[in-house]
Amino acid sequence: MPPLRMLRPGVAAVLVATGLTVVSPTAPAQAADSAPIGFAAVDALGQNGTTGGAGGPTVTATTTAQFLDYIARPGPYVIRVSGTITLPKGNSDGMHNVTSDKTIVGIGANARLVGGGLNIGLPVDDDLTSPPANAVHNVIIRNITLTGASDDLINVQMFTHHVWIDHNDFSNGDDGAVDIKRGSDYVTVSWNRFYDHDKTTLVGHDDDNAAQDAGRLRVTYHHNFFDGSDQRNPRVRFSPLVHVYNNYYDDNSYGIASTMDSGLWVEGNYFYSVNNPGRVNFSGELGRLVQRDNILVACNHPIEERGGVPDPRTYYAYTADPASSVPSVVPAGAGVGKI
Template identity: 45%
Template sequence: MSTRRTVLSALSAGVLAAGGVVALGPAPAWAAESRPVGFASLNGGTSGGSASAVVTVTTASALKSALSSGTSQTVRVSGLISISGMYNVASNKTVIGVGSGSGITGGGLNLSGVRNVILRNLVFRNAADDSINIQSGTTNVWVDHNDLSNGYDGLIDIKRGSDFITVSWNRLHNHDKSMLLGHSDDNGSQDIGKLRVTYVHNWFEGTGQRHPRVRFANPVHVLNNYYSNIGSYGVASTENAGVFVERNYFENVGKPTVTQTGDSDPGNLKVLNNYRVNSGTEQVRNGASVAAIPYSYTPEANNTVKATVQAGAGTGRI
């Protein structure tokens, strides 16, 4: 398998190992998987909305109606639609941008207590709150090939017992607090045993912190991401979380990983073969407490991650 090829693409090739574990095989130098990889491929998988029920929306009212409909469907977003507040997304939806410049400005998407949602190829700009908020026991979500910037709060926040989620091939830029995983130090009763997320092939470009910032979740897999010119820190593990930071590319990152931030208690963090250019030392803690990753995968070589992610992350790639 070429090191320039991305990993985690077996589902697009239709390969499934015994016991439901994903067997991952070769793919192009930048991927446009037809199905999610990592945690979103488990727990019955994430297929999104029906491909035969398709609606194209160009206005805020049409978008709001399509997203909240109880129909399993694919919602095609055409153009950059200005909205106010957070629009709720129902279960069994695929929301996909048309071309490279379609998406949402001024507001965000809220996934609360739903299942089986795919968000792809969307631009998110200038959200007044979160750009994407996944909460309240939501499961099986794939957030893939989006471009997010300039939000008020988090760009992709996952919290309140949500689970089995993959965040892949997104470009995050011009923002401070990028991605929260677990919202509060007091929410362990709901979050312990949940919040299992795969972060793979994302590009964090000049962002400040939370890439991600983790509470309680174990394991969280941070694999083959590119971090460039990060202001505060890369990955944070707190509140006894277990985070595996593997073969990422850190460039101009003073603190690639930290095991405590804010008022939170420390978390556990294990690193393996990350590539560092003009970057500081990784903090690690009690790597034996980081649970094993429950799917098979073949990681990309760390020194090729930058080129792969720059070529493939963001919109216009699927």
């Protein structure tokens, strides 16, 4: 297709009709999102959508000790993060457990978690192949910069379900930025900025983990800014449906990879200078991918298509923006300080 003129943030005021709301980059629709769109909003596994710590106490963490105390407590909590909190490496490679029914939200644009990451899920147990009654669930993480972890920035594992990861900045983790694996389910990753990072977001543990992962790992990615994040944006195994819509890809080696019979529905995204925007012939068994209304500019390969994938509307309602608006709307609205 012929090259299209690139719309950079602040160059053009693009009005986008999203349902009944009309917004511009200076007043993005996502500022009004009080609940997730996508799989995190689906009623399933005894959980009605994702509400986080709603109904529990609201506390403010300004120190490492306070933060680690609050995220480990039982019951619902809304945990407000103020300033920079350093997560120690300790004996867990810097990964710190978050319990069920938590909202972790930054105050303003300067809340930061540095040096470690958040683990949302029970300890790894390869013998467990179905969701246990005590699986971690109902967690929201919003408006925080996570950087410099010695492992993952966020790791969702072991049948955790109903997680909403929204309006965060992710960079410079040693492994994944947001990894979702080992039977986790009903997750939405929205309006985040990923930059200065290599292996961005993995869905599915490995090619031999079908016993835990097959039929689960339903994830929605929408309005994320993959800003030079090199690969795994996302890379998927075994999921029956990962929905990737209205994301902005800028200067990536590859965008999306569907493997091990995963089903990906890819629509309304904008790919600029991406070597391989979407792949099904990648590593391991082939995946499945259906694509609709995407725009590719200065890309070396087309999006690979194969097989059939369930329509996401069989699970939830949503309205996709025109792909042409994505290069203006997403960078203006993604990341911290926008809610």
